Amino acid sequence: MSVVVWIAAASFAGWLWMLVGQGFFWRTDLRLPPRAEPEHWPSVAVVVPARDEAEVLPTSLPSLLAQDYPGHAEVYLVDDGSTDGTGELARGLAERTGGLALTVTSPGEPPAGWTGKLWAVRHGMERARARAAGRHTDAGPQAGAESPTDAGSHTDAEPHTDAGPHVPAPEYLLLTDADIAHAPDSLRTLVAAARTGGYDLVSQMARLRVASGWERLIVPAFVYFFAQLYPFRWIGRKGGRTAAAAGGCVLLRADAAERARVPDAIRHAVIDDVALARAVKRTGGHIWLGLADRVDSVRPYPRLAHLWRMVARSAYAQLRHSPAVLVVTVAGLAVVYLAPPVTLVAGIATGSAGAAVFGGLAWLVMTATYLPMLRYYRQPLWLALTLPATAFLYLLMTVDSAVQHYRGRGAAWKGRTYTRPGTTAPEESRP
Missing domain, CATH: 1.20.58 (Methane Monooxygenase Hydroxylase; Chain G, domain 1)
Structure with missing residues (x-):
């Protein structure tokens, strides 16, 4: 031969x-697992790291604020050093659309050894915990400015006592990117799936935009290759070694995050979603990943150069x-x-x-x-x-x-x- x-x-x-x-x-038939609505709906903090996202926020942020969630939920948008008015735009969108309470905050530049996104996620998680404790304290060496739409503006360099109503500590964290649009029942179905299945992490791979010729050629293959590297059915196995998540939509139990020391333990990870899933699974967490039906990325990649940068x-x-x-x-x-x-x-x-x-x-x-x-x-x-x-x-x-x-x-x-x-x-x- x-x-x-x-x-x-x-x-x-x-x-x-x-x-x-x-x-x-x-196979593409793996969707959110069977779920039943819980008797008690846990409190959720939605953390959105955002850096120069003014182009996509008018589509994505209102979809988060409009979540039909029976329990307590608040949105924390962390403006990661934007120069395009992302923070101001977010405040304006919240004032016009209403819905869930929105806090816009900024952590300053990330310290050495941190990626900007994970530093922003850490800051948002700390803000949610501090608000539940009735105070606003600095989450790290660099203080930023925080402006919650429901509690007024202040600078968080010193501890601040919240005079507003009691806010329950978040039992779950929804980590979602600023370019992700959610259907109105997205948070509800994620929490129900996590509760019913006993999952510490439930992630959906958002349906990416496919409109231009280059997007049609490259985007479906991107998800196909990802699933080949990290078969979704293996990810959901308890005790299995395969672990991955899709960073655009991750629902994470707060106590699982603490056990895994997230995000501190993965602070330098460029592929942060996979690193996050590995950290949770390594500490005994049960995780799930599948394709989404009503969670969509609205970020355009019209030219080959844009897609090239995304992959490379x-x-x-x-x-x-x-x-x-x-x-x-x-x-x-x-x-x-x-x-x-x-x-x-x-x-x-x-x-x-x-x-x-x-x-x-x-x-x-x-x-x-x-x-x-x-x-x-x-x-x-x-x-x-x-x-x-x-x-x-x-x-x-x-x-x-x-x-x-x-x-x-x-x-x-x-x-x-x-x-x-x-x-x-x-x-x-x-x-």
Whole structure:
């Protein structure tokens, strides 16, 4: 047998194994588990880290404030050094739309060793606890300004006694990104699912926007690849090693966060949602992750450059900044995704029946596993044939992520660049 035939056969064998042995990752029927409404609805603090999000807030924030939740819930939007008026816009939206109480607060710049998002999450969690205790205290070395819409404005450099009504301590934390829009019953269904199933963490992967041509090509594949790395059915197993969450929508028990020392224990994590899930599961937590039906990302990625940055900023961190893992990953992507069409064409051109048959069968299985994700995103099924080309783009993005890392520009996001943990502190620059 020629080398081409061996490669085609290896690719086909790999796809047969992934079809049945990788947690049925390709299935998209895993939704929120069965749930019953609890007798007591726990208090929830909704924490929204936001950095330069004025473009998407008019769509996302009103959806949070309009939550139909029977228990007590408050929203804490943490303005992480925005320069586009994010905080002021949030206050104005709350005044116009009403709904849940909103507190807009700012923690100042993150200390060395913290990512901006996790520093903002920490600040929001501290504000929720302090408000329940009837005071407002600083959550760290840098005090910010806090302006709750239901209690007036003040500066939190000194302890402040809240003269308002008693606020119960949050039993759950909903960590959600500023570009995520929630259906009115989103919080209600998340809490009911967590209570019914006994979960410490329930996460839904928001349906990403798919409107432009590049979004159609790349976004469904992004979720498909994520599910392949972290099969959702494995994540929900008690005692299993697989752990992941989708950072746009994470409902977390407050006591589970304390046990896992979240977010302090993961303060430097660029891929913070996976790190969060691992920390909770490592301390005995029961977690669940699935696809969302009515939780949507409203952030647009109209051009390839936008999607490229989204993937490349964290791809090398996913590989633990290891050159060896990078080489294995590139080789694996080539054999699994690129070899099937290449060996099929090579087999036809050279008259090699083995290469043509194995390559064609591997491409067939690959295509079949991608169809459910395209249906979930309501996209034309013929796009499944483009998966090898999309995988090639992801391969290039991964290599570029490594190149940018060694140039000192890895994990760059909205003016901040995060280096590998244990090297140098995060740097910030504004264009």
